[in-house]
Amino acid sequence: MSERPLLKIAVPNKGSLSEASTEMLREAGYRQRHDTKDLVLLDEDNGVEFYYLRPRDIAVYVGEGTLDLGITGRDMLIDSAAAAVEVLPLGFGGTRFRFAAPGGASWTVANLAGKRIATSYAGLVREYLDGHGIGARLIKLDGAVESSVRLGVADAVADVVETGSTLKRAGLELFGEAIMTSEAILIQRADAPEPAGLGRLVRRLTGVLTARNYYMVEYNVPEQKLDAACAITPGLDAPTMSPLAKAGWLAVRAMIPRQDAPQIMDRLYDVGADAILVTNIVACRL
Numbered sequence: 001m002s003e004r005p006l007l008k009i010a011v012p013n014k015g016s017l018s019e020a021s022t023e024m025l026r027e028a029g030y031r032q033r034h035d036t037k038d039l040v041l042l043d044e045d046n047g048v049e050f051y052y053l054r055p056r057d058i059a060v061y062v063g064e065g066t067l068d069l070g071i072t073g074r075d076m077l078i079d080s081a082a083a084a085v086e087v088l089p090l091g092f093g094g095t096r097f098r099f100a101a102p103g104g105a106s107w108t109v110a111n112l113a114g115k116r117i118a119t120s121y122a123g124l125v126r127e128y129l130d131g132h133g134i135g136a137r138l139i140k141l142d143g144a145v146e147s148s149v150r151l152g153v154a155d156a157v158a159d160v161v162e163t164g165s166t167l168k169r170a171g172l173e174l175f176g177e178a179i180m181t182s183e184a185i186l187i188q189r190a191d192a193p194e195p196a197g198l199g200r201l202v203r204r205l206t207g208v209l210t211a212r213n214y215y216m217v218e219y220n221v222p223e224q225k226l227d228a229a230c231a232i233t234p235g236l237d238a239p240t241m242s243p244l245a246k247a248g249w250l251a252v253r254a255m256i257p258r259q260d261a262p263q264i265m266d267r268l269y270d271v272g273a274d275a276i277l278v279t280n281i282v283a284c285r286l
């Protein structure tokens with residue numbers, strides 16, 4: 001048990017970000033609740049206390065300084081106008097925030113002047129419209145915003161889009177640029193000293209992100225092809241090289257982005273590398 005005061009962290013208790021947040025914290029070595037009815041969980045070994053709260057409220061608790069850190073969506077942070085700032089993007093819960101209306105192709109953002117726009121994110125939409133000098137009436141709804149046009153309370157909607165299937169089902173089409181691009185983020189209070197233990201948490205979460213997004217590649221390569229091979233696998237910092245028992249050959253190890261692995265293996269083979277192995281990274285601290 002650490003001597004430090006407990007680091008208090010807010011975690012989404014429901015909704016799209018809840019399960020993935022818990023999973024990421026577990027992978028980072030923290031205890032997490034097993035019963036979704038639990039409101040608080042103490043992880044004594046790590047000196048952390050987790051509070052399970054509505055994602056929309058998390059920026060408020062962190063902004064008020066009641067809790068040190070929180071996980072929420074970037075769109076929710078901006079919408080809340082709370083005194084909290086983004087510390088680290090967490091690589092899940094990716095969405096875009098978009099306008100949509102029936103027959104979207106014929107709409108522009110300028111057409112929204114004087115219209116009724118339904119949204120659950122009134123703060124975010126108001127800020128965008130003000131920034132573009134557009135006066136419109138916002139109809140604040142709690143959810144299922146897509147039905148508002150068909151039901152006659154709005155002319156257009158502004159909402160979270162992941163796959164776009166909900167909008168399509170409601171007969172709505174996207175128009176205009178994305179108001180913002182969101183994902184789950186770690187937040188802390190604005191203009192406040194760094195909470196003790198933040199560095200360790202960020203290193204652990206970054207370790208999870210790296211393990212999720214990278215593979216380790218190892219291969220053997222003749223000395224004269226080393227530069228060409230290393231240009232394909234520069235690694236995060238630099239590739240690791242070691243001599244092989246086979247004269248004139250070297251073994252190389254480097255981290256590579258997961259999505260590029262097949263092409264990288266092909267290119268290494270083409271420059272003359274052999275015994276090309278790609279493996280998972282289970283955990284790391286960089």
Ligand SMILES: Nc1ncnc2c1ncn2[C@@H]1O[C@H](COP(=O)(O)OP(=O)(O)OP(=O)(O)O)[C@@H](O)[C@H]1O
Binds near residue numbers: 055095142
């Ligand atoms: N498929 C998705 N649908 C909605 N939000 C998503 C999706 N994927 C990720 N998110 C993100 O999750 C957050 C919204 O979470 P959630 O859906 O729990 O909130 P909510 O809709 O306000 O709550 P609830 O629907 O439980 O009343 C936003 O940051 C949003 O960008």
Ligand SMILES: O=P(O)(O)OC[C@H]1O[C@H](OP(=O)(O)OP(=O)(O)O)[C@H](O)[C@@H]1O
Binds near residue numbers: 142145146160164
């Ligand atoms: O682009 P898609 O993949 O269809 O996902 C986006 C939809 O999912 C969310 O709704 P949610 O299920 O949270 O219900 P709510 O509108 O009641 O919040 C969001 O508000 C959109 O309606």
Ligand SMILES: [Mg+2]
Binds near residue numbers: 015143
């Ligand atoms: Mg929702």
